[in-house]
Amino acid sequence: MNxxxxxxxxxxxxxxxxxxxxxxxxxxxxxxxxxxLFARHVxxxxxxxxxxxxxNISQEFIESIYLRVIPTLYxxxxxxxxxxxxxxxxKFLEEPSIYTFIIILAENRVSLLPTILNxxxxxxxxxYTRETLLQFVDDSIDKELALxxxxxxxxxxxxxxxxxxxxxxxxxxxxxxxAIASFPNMLSISDKLxxxxxxxxxxxxxxxxxxxxxxxxxxxxxxxxxxxxxxxTTLKYTKMLRDKRLNKRYIIEKYLSDLWKEARSV
Amino acid sequence: MEGSKKxxxxxxxxxxxxxxxxxxxxxxxxxxxxxxIARQYVEEISNFKNRPIVYVDSLDSIAExxxxxxGMLYVMNTDKITTPIKSSSLNNKIIICKSIDExxxxxxxxxxxxxxxxxxxxxxxxxxxxxxxxxxxxxNWLCDxxxxxxxxxxxxxxIKIFNKKEQSSIxxxxxxxxxxxxLNSNTIFNFTNAITKRDIKAVKNILETIETMDVGSMGxxxxxxxxxxxxxxxxxxxxxxxxxxxxxxxxxxxIKYNLGKYTNxxxxxxxxxxxxxxxxxxxxxxxxxxxxxxLLINIL
Numbered sequence: 001m002n003x004x005x006x007x008x009x010x011x012x013x014x015x016x017x018x019x020x021x022x023x024x025x026x027x028x029x030x031x032x033x034x035x036x037l038f039a040r041h042v043x044x045x046x047x048x049x050x051x052x053x054x055x056n057i058s059q060e061f062i063e064s065i066y067l068r069v070i071p072t073l074y075x076x077x078x079x080x081x082x083x084x085x086x087x088x089x090x091k092f093l094e095e096p097s098i099y100t101f102i103i104i105l106a107e108n109r110v111s112l113l114p115t116i117l118n119x120x121x122x123x124x125x126x127x128y129t130r131e132t133l134l135q136f137v138d139d140s141i142d143k144e145l146a147l148x149x150x151x152x153x154x155x156x157x158x159x160x161x162x163x164x165x166x167x168x169x170x171x172x173x174x175x176x177x178x179a180i181a182s183f184p185n186m187l188s189i190s191d192k193l194x195x196x197x198x199x200x201x202x203x204x205x206x207x208x209x210x211x212x213x214x215x216x217x218x219x220x221x222x223x224x225x226x227x228x229x230x231x232x233t234t235l236k237y238t239k240m241l242r243d244k245r246l247n248k249r250y251i252i253e254k255y256l257s258d259l260w261k262e263a264r265s266v
Numbered sequence: 267m268e269g270s271k272k273x274x275x276x277x278x279x280x281x282x283x284x285x286x287x288x289x290x291x292x293x294x295x296x297x298x299x300x301x302x303i304a305r306q307y308v309e310e311i312s313n314f315k316n317r318p319i320v321y322v323d324s325l326d327s328i329a330e331x332x333x334x335x336x337g338m339l340y341v342m343n344t345d346k347i348t349t350p351i352k353s354s355s356l357n358n359k360i361i362i363c364k365s366i367d368e369x370x371x372x373x374x375x376x377x378x379x380x381x382x383x384x385x386x387x388x389x390x391x392x393x394x395x396x397x398x399x400x401x402x403x404x405x406n407w408l409c410d411x412x413x414x415x416x417x418x419x420x421x422x423x424x425i426k427i428f429n430k431k432e433q434s435s436i437x438x439x440x441x442x443x444x445x446x447x448x449l450n451s452n453t454i455f456n457f458t459n460a461i462t463k464r465d466i467k468a469v470k471n472i473l474e475t476i477e478t479m480d481v482g483s484m485g486x487x488x489x490x491x492x493x494x495x496x497x498x499x500x501x502x503x504x505x506x507x508x509x510x511x512x513x514x515x516x517x518x519x520x521i522k523y524n525l526g527k528y529t530n531x532x533x534x535x536x537x538x539x540x541x542x543x544x545x546x547x548x549x550x551x552x553x554x555x556x557x558x559x560x561l562l563i564n565i566l
Contacts, residue, residue, distance in 0.1 A: 196438060243545075250491075250543075
């Protein structure tokens with residue numbers, strides 16, 4: 001299994017044997033960094049069956065796990081479960097059966113309850129270097145543009161499905177025409193984004209990264225204060241989106257509303 | 267007892283309702299597990315005959331109108347019919363029941379239509395038909411989680427008032443916020459409608475009821491979000507038509523009558539308030555119990 005550019009993470013993993021590998025762990029890293037791949041790597045390395053239980057978390061299901069006698073690595077994607085379910089797995093994390101290993105995949109610590117963080121050993125992905133990321137870019141897309149908006153191999157993979165020139169044009173329009181757009185026009189941008197498995201739409205993170213990149217170059221060219229304000233607002237909401245508890249659509253629409261008002265302010 | 271027609275089966279009844287050929291004869295709808303289907307048939311009959319339903323405890327107690335037909339559809343819902351029906355005229359009267367005493371059955375036999383047990387596929391078909399905007403997976407999920415038909419029907423009512431295009435997104439919103447099961451649909455929709463119409467008196471009346479009920483405030487918020495977004499789309503789009511804002515003509519016209527209750531500036535401010543509540547709540551800046559108060563203070 002090939003996890004490029006994550007030597008530190010892999011050497012931490014190599015310190016463990018099947019007897020010492022923690023029963024409950026968290027893998028941290030941004031979208032598309034390879035958290036699922038890492039979980040598969042762990043399962044192979046320690047000869048465990050891998051089962052993703054994200055969609056099945058319930059009291060009954062967790063109880064049924066205690067009856068299994070096959071050494072298994074259970075994977076839970078924290079971005080897809082609600083706080084109530086996080087509370088439900090606490091006991092499972094604390095007292096797993098001898099055949100049970102649990103890995104929680106999360107983009108950041110803030111999306112997890114402190115009680116979960118306390119019970120798990122952390123494995124964190126490092127930021128990918130430009131050189132590593134270049135290995136994931138083929139000649140069909142603009143490499144510089146791709147690396148300016150993507151920070152993980154998974155995002156680069158998504159970018160291949162994105163019409164980059166259309167996305168760039170949309171971001172340019174936002175930079176130049178927000179002041180004359182109607183409010184419904186502005187909000188309609190939200191409908192072009194993928195909030196849940198709508199892969200024909202733009203990924204929210206890629207979209208915001210492209211807006212940041214566009215506003216930054218527009219500001220360098222025109223030195224316009226309003227563009228600078230839009231840039232700062234975009235940064236603020238990009239940061240806010242890291243909190244996976246929050247509803248992405250509401251954040252994006254509040255962001256678009258703020259941009260629209262800023263563009264009209266005197 | 268009037269009427270000497272041969273008794274119908276459920277298929278014949280369905281066809282007659284669809285063809286609008288069902289006459290005013292007395293009907294007894296006998297179910298085997300839940301009365302849900304029988305009630306659905308009663309509603310369909312009421313719709314096509316344009317007769318409001320009046321539920322009564324006993325058909326015998328209905329006073330005959332001195333002016334003849336009073337335009338109502340009288341429905342008696344009982345577990346078991348144990349005594350003979352004595353009413354002089356049984357036209358436009360329906361009994362929904364689970365069983366009939368053998369002695370009474372002899373007289374009623376020709377009016378009885380047996381409603382078969384509700385099958386799982388029928389439940390899914392009911393949800394799909396009412397929620398054409400949901401995918402099969404979403405319908406299946408909703409059917410599975412609601413478990414019984416009454417609860418499903420309650421959830422279906424919440425979503426079906428939105429047009430086909432919006433149903434999936436409102437379903438997801440309600441689902442994402444983990445709202446299923448805690449809403450009383452009538453209260454919620456009366457409440458949100460009163461807010462969007464800026465009908466302060468109605469809001470006040472409903473609030474008095476809400477205090478004694480278990481109302482999902484996040485559900486209120488999700489529906490207000492969708493409703494205000496629709497108003498914004500129509501009110502703030504220059505020369506809006508139903509096509510330009512992607513709505514059905516019916517929905518567009520319904521929203522058009524609610525325009526102007528709030529200024530454009532107020533609409534933007536309300537939209538900001540609604541879209542900020544989620545993060546305020548999840549970051550611990552606003553307790554869930556205060557959401558409705560917060561919404562009202564910032565909207566009305």
